[in-house]
Amino acid sequence: MRRNRIRPLVCATLFTIAASAPAFAGHPYDGQWNVTVITKNGSCEPSTSSTLTISDGRVAAAGAAISGTIGREGLVRVSINGAYANGQLSGNSGSGKWNGASAGVPCSGRWEASRL
Secondary structure, three states: OHHHHHHHHHHHHHHHHHHHOOOOOOOOOOEEEEEEEEEEEOOOOOEEEEEEEEEOOEEEOOOOOEEEEEOOOOEEEEEEOOEEEEEEEEOOEEEEEEEEEEOOEEEEEEEEEEEO
């Protein structure tokens, strides 16, 4: 008999908790971003810009061998065509450093991003 009274109470409590929990929000940095890469050292292209898409914290770009993630706090860790970038996004912008090579010659520099 006691079991019959506890079950409805537990169900009601779980329903109340579930109803009051916030809905799952998307990743805070999801969307399209314009990224400009600037070479400071080496013989890589001096500057280039492209549009990247972040979806559920994963980075993608049309026609590029890119992989990487953006943490919920904005921490960037990306690999693009053999180059590596890290840095920080905050709000609608971000920046960081990158390194890679062109024809075997090391290159490095910085990058800047802004949300489109």
